[in-house]
Amino acid sequence: MNELDAGVAVPIETETVPVRRILGLNPGPMTGPGTNSYLIGEERLSLLDPGPADEVQLQNFLQAIGDAKLENILITHTHGDHSPGALALQEATGARLVGLKAPDVAGHDKTFAPDRLWNDLDTIDCGEYSVQLIATPGHVSNHICFLLLEEQLLFTGDHILQGTTSVILPPDGDMTAYLDALDRLLLIPLKALAPGHGSVMMEPHSEVEKLIAHRLKREQKVIVGLESLGAVSLDELVLTVYDDVAAQLIPWAKRTLLAHLLRLQQDERVQCNNKLWEMC
Structure with a gap:
């Protein structure tokens, strides 16, 4: 994917559940080509990580949603390149907000207010697909990965990135929690990783093992x-x-x-x- 694709809904390879990746309009040294948003489903949609608040990108999302219904806005964590766009998208669609509220430290999006208290292993049934919340603290304390069960596709936010490694941000971020969360992913059947930045990775457990080895090295x-x-x-x-x-x-x-x-x-x-x- 390159910058010319920014804002355009591009299908990624799946077996039964449609997933489209929409590249953010925020390229930079820490975001790479931009934040990846993902639109999941065919009729009952979920959009993961709408990125920064941006009116142009909001219109891109609404165009991709079309006549379908956006039911869920999934947030991996509340950094400024992942969650602020959720507020306007919710106002435009009525979708519920799924994720964990911002911790009481600097650098987080305090506008994000999830519709309820969400917990590790909660599962959202959208009829045509199901998404499970996997708590993955480390990069920050409120980080969640979302597992598309039918595809064994894990949306990793900033927990696992393609081509680079996440910054761990004390005091809210924690290296031991990060490594423990990576170990946990090795126990989950996975076919692919869809990161918050970079391309989809098709050898998920190998990627996790390499990341653990890199951190220990x-x-x-x-x-x-x-x-x-x-x-x-x-x-x-x-x-x-x-x-x-x-x-x-x-x-x-x-x-x-x-x-x-x-x-x-x-x-x-x-x-x-x-x-x-x-x-x-």
Whole structure:
């Protein structure tokens, strides 16, 4: 998919339940080509992650919905590139809002107000298909993946991205919770992953295993860095641990590095004194 496809509903490969991907109008360094929205179903529709509030994209959604009924707006999490468009879309269609409310930290869309309290493993029956909520905290605490049961297709939001890795954002994001959620996905029968950014992935469990291995390899690099440098600040350590990352991404890498350090601190393997990190 390229930028020329932005706003256009493009079918993805499925067996029985139609799914169309609609690329957002928000390309950028952290969003790639833009946020992926997904329109699920034929007559009783669900739209996942409408992205930023954007009148042009709203009209694109309404054109794709056509004469069908939009019943659900599914939100993986409340970051600004995923959920703010839900409010206008609900006003235009009357669809219910499915997801978890924003945590009380900066950087979340506080306009998102789900219609009810939703829980892990809740299943939405739309007649022609069913969608199950899978709690996947880590990137942020209120992250949910949505499983299209008939297709064994998992919509992963920012939990799993194609071609890159998610930023883990303490204090709300948590590396241990993130890895535990990835482990959980290995136990679920899956045929494909539909990410919030990037292309559909057709080897889901292999992708999850590679992502776990990548995170643990990075964690080992944190340990080696601390053993080599001794007591060190976050600003210094990130340049060693993320020496393979472009300079403009270092501020985001520093957030994920902190998540690794907090995980290791919880395991009593590292400690922090006067903002300097070192091995225990």
